[in-house]
Amino acid sequence: MSRLAEGLRFMATALRSCRRVALAAVAFLILGPLTAGGARAADRSVTFAHQDMVIPFRALMASGVLEKATGYTVNWRKFGGGGDVIRAMASGNVQIGEAGSSPIAAAASQGLDIQLFWILDEIADAEQLVARDGGGVASVANLRGKTIAVPFVSTAHYQLIAALAEAGLTQADVRILNMRPPEIAAAWERGVIDATFIWDPVLARVKKSGTVVVSAGDLARRGKATFDGLIVDRAWAAQNRDFLVTLVKLIAAQDAAYVAKPWAADAPEVAAIARITGSAQAEVPASLAAYRFPTLEAQASPAWLGGGAAKALTETAEFLKAQGRVQALAPDYGRFVTGAYVDAARK
Known part of the structure; x- marks a missing residue:
């Protein structure tokens, strides 16, 4: 009996092993291998390049809410300017980044495979x-x-x-x-x-x-509008759609909370913004007031992701080419703008 039991245990173990191999093979066929360009479900992490602009999003960064809502590990990396962010994304070390309309236009002109998916702010008097x-x-x-x-x-x-x-x-x-x-x-x-x-x-x-x-x-007001936006590596975005939809929902909610009731200098959100940006806490409220933050609905409108952002990138790229900052223009700057994640968040 002991030999029979031992034999049965061996057969059961072998079957379980075969089943795991079969499942792994099916998963490979469906999901494909892990790639450097984007994370699969097993690699729920993202490197996010940010700058020092004084915006409500900084309070969201400090709260840890994004990590809790998505289950992702977010590696926040601070850069000194949009050009540095673009270079980091071109190297493949960063998946999402903050940049102004000028460096975004330059990146698109150089063929970097990115998408602008959120307008962080209209710069206005900032x-x-x-x-x-x-x-x-x-x-x-x-x-x-x-x-x-x-x-x-x-x-x-x-x-x-x-x-x-x-x-x-x-x-x-x-x-x-x-x-x-x-x-x-x-x-x-x-x-x-x-x-x-x-x-x-x-x-x-x-x-x-x-x-x-x-x-x-x-x-x-004289026709030279600028903005700051969030851009994402196109391949990574295709594999991490839900993360991006949750991200824009959370940013929209944070912006709306600020606009509904601007924070005083002693607010915890202001303290978080000051810590991340290096600003004096007392100066943060005035800095925030200098920007305008498009709502979720405005993001999808013709003024922004529905057409206006692509137009602004086109005009900026033409200016950069005239200045010798880019060598050639992209055929279509609309290709580098998407409202898909905003549309999904609105639904």
């Missing part, structure tokens, strides 16, 4: 050209011969060149330095730059000893 007090700069035209710092291929860079052209100046009439936000803050403190087109938290610092000459909002 980016401004500030000139040092005592430098004799009362208008953009007064910048002739001055040294101006700005992160290249950023929305602020796009707006700076547009402002100079509007005032009848060329890039040869000024000295433009390519600097990341922390470098601009340091250069301002040392007195080696006369002006900068920048966003918070650096904007708040330079305004203490400088005067606003023009804002992105002023230029937007």
Whole structure:
């Protein structure tokens, strides 16, 4: 009897083993192998590149709600500018990233296989050209011969060149330095730059000893609108649709909560934003108020993902090509914009 029992146990083990092999084979045929470009169900993780813009999304990042709602491990990585984010995504090390409309247009022009799927903010007055007090700069035209710092291929860079052209100046009439936000803050403190087109938290610092000459909002009202958006690697997005739908739902809810009742300086959300961005907590409410945050419904409208964003990317790319920042234009910038995840979230 003992030999019979032992034989039966061996047969049962063998059958279980065969069943596991068969199931694994079926799973392989249905799901395919794990790839570097995207995570399968077994690899529920994502690297998310963010910047230091002062927006309600930072409070969501700090809360851990996204991780709890999706079951994903989110590796948050902070970058100094949109150009750095684009390079990280091109390397394959980042799946989702924050970037302004200018670096997104540059990435699309260079053929990076990405999709813009959410408008984080309309920049409005959140980016401004500030000139040092005592430098004799009362208008953009007064910048002739001055040294101006700005992160290249950023929305602020796009707006700076547009402002100079509007005032009848060329890039040869000024000295433009390519600097990341922390470098601009340091250069301002040392007195080696006369002006900068920048966003918070650096904007708040330079305004203490400088005067606003023009804002992105002023230029937007004259036809040069800019925005910050979320972009995703197209292949990764196709394999992680539910994560992206949940993400846009949560961002929309966080933005709506802020708009319905803007946070005071002592709010825990403001403390989280200050910690992530490096802003002074007391300055965060004013920084938040400088942006506009499209609702879930507005995201899907012709103004944004329904057509307006593709138009803005096209116009920005044309500007970048004229400036020699990109070599060629993409045939269709609408290919790099999708409203699919917003549409799913609305349902």
